[in-house]
Amino acid sequence: MGTSRNPGMLAVTAGVALAVLFALLGVTGVLDARIGFGMAVIALVVSALIYIFYSRADAVEKTGYGALLFIIAIAFIIPLLIVNQQQAQATQASAQYQLTLQRGAALFATYCASCHGFQGNGKAGPKLNNNDSVNKLTTNDLSRIISAGVPNPDDLTKFSMPAWSEAFGGPLTDDDIAYLVALIRSSDPQYRATNNLGDVNGFSYVLGTLTDPTQIAQYEEDKKGGSKPPLTQFTDLSTLTTVHMDAEDAATTSTANWGWVAQEATSGQTSDIIVKAGTTIIFGNKSSAPHNVFSGNGTPDGKFGDPNIIPANSTQTFTVTLTAPGEYPFYCGIHPAMVGWITVVP
Numbered sequence: 045m046g047t048s049r050n051p052g053m054l055a056v057t058a059g060v061a062l063a064v065l066f067a068l069l070g071v072t073g074v075l076d077a078r079i080g081f082g083m084a085v086i087a088l089v090v091s092a093l094i095y096i097f098y099s100r101a102d103a104v105e106k107t108g109y110g111a112l113l114f115i116i117a118i119a120f121i122i123p124l125l126i127v128n129q130q131q132a133q134a135t136q137a138s139a140q141y142q143l144t145l146q147r148g149a150a151l152f153a154t155y156c157a158s159c160h161g162f163q164g165n166g167k168a169g170p171k172l173n174n175n176d177s178v179n180k181l182t183t184n185d186l187s188r189i190i191s192a193g194v195p196n197p198d199d200l201t202k203f204s205m206p207a208w209s210e211a212f213g214g215p216l217t218d219d220d221i222a223y224l225v226a227l228i229r230s231s232d233p234q235y236r237a238t239n240n241l242g243d244v245n246g247f248s249y250v251l252g253t254l255t256d257p258t259q260i261a262q263y264e265e266d267k268k269g270g271s272k273p274p275l276t277q278f279t280d281l282s283t284l285t286t287v288h289m290d291a292e293d294a295a296t297t298s299t300a301n302w303g304w305v306a307q308e309a310t311s312g313q314t315s316d317i318i319v320k321a322g323t324t325i326i327f328g329n330k331s332s333a334p335h336n337v338f339s340g341n342g343t344p345d346g347k348f349g350d351p352n353i354i355p356a357n358s359t360q361t362f363t364v365t366l367t368a369p370g371e372y373p374f375y376c377g378i379h380p381a382m383v384g385w386i387t388v389v390p
């Protein structure tokens with residue numbers, strides 16, 4: 045009986061196993077689905093031909109099937125070449141994208157960091173590194189704002205931010221603007237996810253572009269959150285049950301164009317106050333720009349805050365009652381240089 049056994053059976057078993065493997069790779073996305081299924085079909089056909097080859101006794105027939113087998117086996121190479129090509133293209137695209145971000149980071153350090161901070165966390169200009177309201181802008185709007193600048197709403201002959209594109213008398217080319225837009229976009233995790241851009245926030249390349257030691261020192265300074273101001277800087281408002289903390293233009297409490305000012309403090313402007321547990325803090329906005337407020341030292345710590353914007357010069361407020369004694373630094377999410385500190389005592 046052993047002699048009647050077709051050795052091609054072994055090939056069929058192997059072919060089916062390979063076909064299942066390729067189909068699985070296709071389904072799970074390890075291989076492109078079309079390539080996975082293509083390879084599976086080829087594996088089945090080749091193993092079937094091997095089986096037929098062994099089942100023929102006639103030499104001419106055997107030669108015919110042998111030739112066919114050879115041709116189909118060679119077909120295996122085609123999907124492999126396609127995979128290779130696709131991978132090469134993907135690698136090139138990702139290297140290209142990385143270069144774009146690095147160029148954006150270098151331009152940002154040179155032209156934008158003085159107002160927006162080396163990490164894009166905001167100074168005189170707003171936060172650009174993963175700022176909700178900037179993330180909501182379309183790419184076109186973002187390029188337009190950077191190209192043409194932002195006119196000062198109080199005096200249209202002046203700019204809150206200058207125009208950057210050559211077309212508007214600035215120093216940057218359209219390519220430069222595109223690099224900067226890509227950099228800012230890359231700081232939005234959701235944008236990265238929807239566009240399959242991996243996990244790199246381009247602002248992480250900024251440090252690598254700096255050579256000047258004073259710039260590097262400034263970069264480190266921009267990166268760390270502020271520490272608690274000296275006690276002498278605090279105003280004791282612990283006799284009050286309600287304190288109004290309003291954003292004001294040209295406040296001395298901030299390096300930005302706007303700062304928080306405790307309205308009940310009588311000697312000079314301050315955003316650093318001591319209050320009793322149970323005091324209600326009402327955050328308002330008397331300034332010419334929109335603001336919001338979060339507790340935390342540069343990043344929200346979740347104790348209080350509201351991403352909703354309090355419009356410029358409005359009567360809208362954000363109110364919180366601080367019942368637990370402790371330290372409550374706070375800042376504006378759009379202009380993180382607008383900081384303040386509330387110490388709550390029992």
Ligand code: HEC
Binds near residue numbers: 169194205
């Ligand atoms: C001289 C300071 C200054 C420099 C330098 C500067 N900006 Fe600005 N930028 C501002 C200010 C101030 C605003 C806010 C204007 C407003 O809305 O009142 C702003 C706003 C923006 C906005 C809009 C943000 C938003 O919330 O809508 C973007 C985007 C921006 N800047 C990008 C850049 C880029 C990119 C560079 C570098 C090429 C740059 N800025 C350089 C001061 C500056």
